[in-house]
Amino acid sequence: MRVRTLVTAGGLALAGFGVALGTAGTASAAEYCTSGYACLYYNSDYKGAFYRQYFDIPNYAKYYFSASAAGSAGAGTAVKNNTASVDNWDFNFGIREYYNQNYTGAYQSISAGGAANLNSALKNDNASGKFY
Structure with missing residues (x-):
């Protein structure tokens, strides 16, 4: 039971870390002038x-x-x-x-x-x- 709890907790921690990494880029995306403007x-x-x-x-x-x-x-x-x-x-x-x-x-x-x-x-x- 203890192993299953540790694996689940570790998986949730990694999932949360992945979400944090996945959203970090969008918050700091630089805005540029683009063609047509x-x-x-x-x-x-x-x-x-x-x-x-x-x-x-x-x-x-x-x-x-x-x-x-x-x-x-x-x-x-x-x-x-x-x-x-x-x-x-x-x-x-x-x-x-x-x-x-x-x-x-x-x-x-x-x-x-x-x-x-x-x-x-x-x-x-x-x-x-x-x-x-």
Whole structure:
């Protein structure tokens, strides 16, 4: 009886250890910019938290940065008026970052597959983004 109890306890311990190992990777998985998205970064030079944009957004107010492989600075912050750089992984369309909502005012174009720090008129002053 004692051997059976030890074997059962050992099996449960190993099973629990396996579950712990199996879930550890998902909690620390790094987020990257991927093909088809324009990634907006909280900091210059594509650093800090990011937002992956896949469609036109007339007002960034309800969209938020999340931690990325490049860091977590700015995670949870609204994208509107807080973007410093853009890395465009959409290889078919460029993206324009606009000063005002609804794609108006000053803008900066980032070509398909291109990347740039936002210029002084738009850095931390962007309100909308549209693919072209």
